[in-house]
Amino acid sequence: MRILGYGRLSRDAEESTSIERQREAIEAWALANGHTMVEFVPDVDVSGSIHPEERRELGPWLTDPLKADSYDAIVAYRLDRVSRRLFHTVDMLKWADAHGKTLVSVTEGFDLSTPLGRMFFAIIAVIAEGELEAIRSRARDSFQQLQKVGRWRGGSVPYGYRAVRNPNGDGYVLEPDPETSTIVQEIFTRVAKGEPRLAVAADLTKRGLVTPQGKKGWTGPSIKVMVTRKAALGQIESKQDGLLVLLRDEHGLPLQRADPIVTTELWKQANEAVRDAARPLKRARQTAPLLRLVYCAKCDEPLYRFSNGHSKDFFYRCSGKTVRYNACTSTPVPAEGLHRYVEDLFLDEVGDAPRRERVFVPGEDNTERMTELREAIRALTERQTNAGPVQAEIIQETITSHETEYAALATVGIRKARYEYRETGETWTAWWKRTTWDERRTVLLNAGISVKVLLERPNRFQPGAWTVNLDLPTSLRESLERL
Incomplete structure (x- = not known):
């Protein structure tokens, strides 16, 4: 009879018979029984829980028709070398019946051609699967214990x-x-x-x-x-x-x-x-430097950016022009000219004053630790529901300790976040020269400043008269220096 010798060394086993010893035992069995070994197939570092057809070496000998026709029996040192899973073992039995093959264990000595041999085969398969689960259980317990004491359990070392x-x-x-x-x-x-x-x-x-x-x-x-x-x-x-x-x-x-x-x-x-x-990117929009700062002196409606599409220059146009009940007749204001007017008016008011910066001082609290304690209490409460009386009491002591610490953190040593005004060592004029319009706009908005503007309709004889008023409330004249 032509036989295919098979050996496997599992990564799950604590004590394994070497591949060389398995091969020697199969060769001796073949010689004693007058059989010819076509090939010896070793699967090294392969778990017994992996299906035989999915293994690197044995798989092709089961799925390739040419290789499957070259032998009559698969011979292993023990049944658990073929598989440690009961369902996988049953699959191998079905495969052997369908292809006219037999399975042999040289140390357990069963014959699959008889009902008694098949029963013995199934019993050994159940024992093999139980042993696999026991090995895994011991490994899990060992891993958990090593983790608790801070020891490395083996495997791939995390990068860093x-x-x-x-x-x-x-x-x-x-x-x-x-x-x-x-x-x-x-x-x-x-x-x-x-x-x-x-x-x-x-x-x-x-x-x-x-x-x-x-x-x-x-x-x-x-x-x-x-x-x-x-x-x-x-x-x-x-x-x-x-x-x-x-x-x-x-x-x-x-x-x-x-x-x-x-x-x-x-x-x-x-x-x-x-x-x-x-997060999805938002489409960039061109914001006018004086948006929400400049208003029409004629109807008090805000001005917004307007462009004719033929030039990179733009205007500020009263939004009242589009409102039926208003239909403001004011003239659009060239942006470049209005920017110069606003700059001159603002710097005339506060340009020489020292500038103070509003700085955020983060609060001192224990939010992170309190969140961690809440998560710990939640996890312990879930664990407590499945624990025995003694263990539940121990867990409750830990929960009580966490709750006590949480209560203390919630009432002691908490300081709210606040803003402070600090000297910057520069004047408003110096700050204005080194900043962009986006930065200036933010500061002016926070200060509550607004601008009223009106441009008398120009014609070919008159360029049009500008009226620009910087609305700086009295209450803000002093606080502006502290922004």
Whole structure:
């Protein structure tokens, strides 16, 4: 009989029989029974939970008709080398029946051609699946315990970190890598400042820096993944039901596995920049420098930007012209001339006065910590519903502690945000010369200033007489210097 020898070394197993030993056992069995081994197929670092047809080496021998016709039986060291899943094992039985093949375990000695052999085969398959689940359960428990004590559980090291010997005990811990952590900090800083992710990626690629995947080409999406994940904060996220969930400790707070590479504030700024970049761009509109500042001296309606479309120059035209009950007859005012009038009037009033700047002083409160406590209380309350009496009591103590801290933060040491007026060391004239009309407009609007303008209709004999009044209320003449 022609046989296909199969060996597998699982990444899930704690103790595995080497590929060489499996091959030797199959060759000895074939020689003792007078069979010919067509090929020995090894699958290394392949889990027993993967379907046989999806495995790198064994798969083609099951799906390729030419290869499948070259042997009569698949022979393995043990059944769990073929599969640890009951349904996958049943699939293999069906496949063997449909293709006239048989399956052999050289150490468990069953014959699939008899009903008793098939029953024995099914029993072993159930045991193999149970062993797989037990191995995974032990692995999960081990991972959770390592995370709680701050040790590295193995696997891919997050970019920006490196695994080092635990100075306080067994195993390994993570610490910021001197080289790659500076790259992470640079990426977060540039993104937070609004630099496009594609530009950051192109620059890193040009400098020859290797990506977290060990490649040489950075991309915008890879930058986004790094910025939006919490690995750079030293925290752990895990997929649950297809969603990334932040792992928390027994107190309901984020589980910290390493020192953060970036600050929480920088992480928030970078993520806000990512969200802003995802928002649809608004069409830029040309805003007149004196919009909402200038009014018609004839009917008190606001003036707005008006252009005939044949010149880059524009006018201010009274909005009353389009209102039926008004139908203002005032003449459109050339923008360039009106800007000069407003500038001269404003600087004549306050040009030599010292300018003070209104500065925002952020409040000192504990909003971030209070939010963190609320999330911890919520998570602990959910955990408490499924806990036993003793565990529920322990959780309640933690909840009470969080609630006490929350109440204290809500009433103590909170200072509201405020504005202060500070000397800038320059006059209003100096400030005016170095600013744009957009900046000036904002200041004038905040001051409550308005301008009344009227241009007598010009003709070929008269250029038209200007009437421009700067409406600066008495109550604002002094406060203007403090804006």
